[in-house]
Amino acid sequence: MADRRDFLAMVCREAVDRVAADRAIESTAALQDRVAGLPAPRGFAESLARPGVRVIAEVKRASPSRGHMTDIPDPAGLASAYVRGGAAAVSVLTEPAHFGGSLEDLRAVAATVDAPVLRKDFVVDAHQLWQARDAGAAAALLIVAALDDEPLTDLMVAAHDAGLDTLVETHSAAEVRRAVACHDAAATGRTLVLGVNARDLVTLQVDRDHIARVRAEVDLPTGALLVAESGVRGPEDVRAYADVDADAVLVGEHVATHDDPEQAVRELATAVPTSSQT
Numbered sequence: 001m002a003d004r005r006d007f008l009a010m011v012c013r014e015a016v017d018r019v020a021a022d023r024a025i026e027s028t029a030a031l032q033d034r035v036a037g038l039p040a041p042r043g044f045a046e047s048l049a050r051p052g053v054r055v056i057a058e059v060k061r062a063s064p065s066r067g068h069m070t071d072i073p074d075p076a077g078l079a080s081a082y083v084r085g086g087a088a089a090v091s092v093l094t095e096p097a098h099f100g101g102s103l104e105d106l107r108a109v110a111a112t113v114d115a116p117v118l119r120k121d122f123v124v125d126a127h128q129l130w131q132a133r134d135a136g137a138a139a140a141l142l143i144v145a146a147l148d149d150e151p152l153t154d155l156m157v158a159a160h161d162a163g164l165d166t167l168v169e170t171h172s173a174a175e176v177r178r179a180v181a182c183h184d185a186a187a188t189g190r191t192l193v194l195g196v197n198a199r200d201l202v203t204l205q206v207d208r209d210h211i212a213r214v215r216a217e218v219d220l221p222t223g224a225l226l227v228a229e230s231g232v233r234g235p236e237d238v239r240a241y242a243d244v245d246a247d248a249v250l251v252g253e254h255v256a257t258h259d260d261p262e263q264a265v266r267e268l269a270t271a272v273p274t275s276s277q278t
Contacts, residue, residue, distance in 0.1 A: 007064060008122075008201065012146050014097060015122040023127055031130040035162065044116040044139035044165040045191035047088045048225050048248045051274040053238055054088035056118065056227065057265050058252035059109060061093070061100035065204040068100070070257045075105040076112035078261060083113045085265030089139075091118040091250060094132075103135050110136025118167060122146060126158035139165040139193070144175040145201060149182055156186035167227060167250075169195040173217035180221055192224040195250065199230040206231040212244045235271035242272045 048054045059075045062068045072078055079090045092109050093101030101121070110117040116138035121128060123140055124147070132140045142155055152168075159166045168179045176194065183192045196211045208231045220226060225248065228241035232251040241249055251268060258264035 008143075008146055011095065011098060011122050012124050015095075015124045015128070018096075019125045019127050022131065028127045028130055031127070031134050032162075035130060035133045038133070038163075041133070041136070041138035041163055042114075042116040044089055044118060044167075045193050045225060047116050048193060048227070049191070050088070052269075053242045053246060053272045054248040055082075055086065055238075055265055055269045056089045056091050056248055056250040057082035057085075057087040057255045057261075058091040058120065058250065059093060059101070059105060060091075060252040060256045062098065063253070064098055065199070066253065069253060072105075072256065076108040078256070079109040079113045079115075079117075081262040082255065082265050083115045085262040086269030087115060087265050088248065088269075089116045089118060091120045091141075091252070092137075094119055094121045103131060106132070106137060107135040116165075123155060124151075126155065126162075129155065129159050129162045129164055133162040133164055137164060139167055141167050141169060141195075143169045144179050145169075145171060149178060149185075152178070153182040153185045156182060157188060160186070160188035160190055165190055165193060167193050167195050169197055169229065170214075171197050171199075171201055173214050176214060176218045176220075180224075183221075192221060193227060194220065194224055195227040195229045197229040208237065208240060211241065211246070215244045232268065235267050238268050238271035 092106045093099040119132035119137040119140045170176045196214050198210045199206050226246050227248045228246040229250045232249050255261050255264045
């Protein structure tokens with residue numbers, strides 16, 4: 001089996017090609033002009049900073065590890081159920097080839113829910129950030145493993161310029177250190193929202209203890225927010241991540257495929273009483 005890092009490189013190349021095609025249809029400057037007239041987005045980092053372990057619930061049809069998981073004919077309806085259940089934010093996959101997502105999904109969700117929306121994709125170019133803001137996003141995902149330090153820093157600055165927060169995804173203590181250094185270099189004044197993914201990039205296996213090991217190796221800067229990504233199957237996993245000081249969890253498959261997504265989110269959002277997390 002090919003190294004899964006080859007997959008990451010492949011999807012990033014595909015993202016570069018999509019950006020080129022999109023830019024041929026509409027320039028970055030045109031997007032910037034349109035975004036200039038938009039109201040400020042809902043605060044993604046601000047929502048995650050509130051008391052308790054906050055839930056980012058994801059609109060997700062497919063993944064490389066699971067293939068097709070579920071049909072989502074009404075992403076806005078699903079996102080609305082998430083928010084009724086207590087989701088602090090909604091993540092929307094916009095990568096089309098491997099995750100079945102689209103900017104249309106993002107636009108529909110952002111126009112419907114009263115919660116900040118995250119564009120989750122393989123962001124390799126500032127054009128994608130302006131697309132996200134134009135579609136109503138409040139934040140965008142940046143994957144440390146997909147970017148060298150200079151482009152990562154530049155994209156943090158570009159996200160700030162577009163009015164977006166970022167969720168900076170890491171998979172190791174070394175990547176956490178890189179994320180912190182790039183955030184410091186970007187000097188945007190925005191809160192560092194740091195994701196640590198429990199899923200191994202190479203094997204795609206989930207190790208729920210991985211986040212605890214990363215936390216033990218590195219101290220996060222004062223004010224940074226920690227998002228535990230992958231491996232949430234129920235309230236017990238939220239409580240386990242709370243024990244390693246996670247401020248939020250990002251949950252996709254469990255809620256997207258649940259028979260009652262509103263109730264599934266509610267169980268996660270109430271797993272840790274607010275008064276018990278310090």
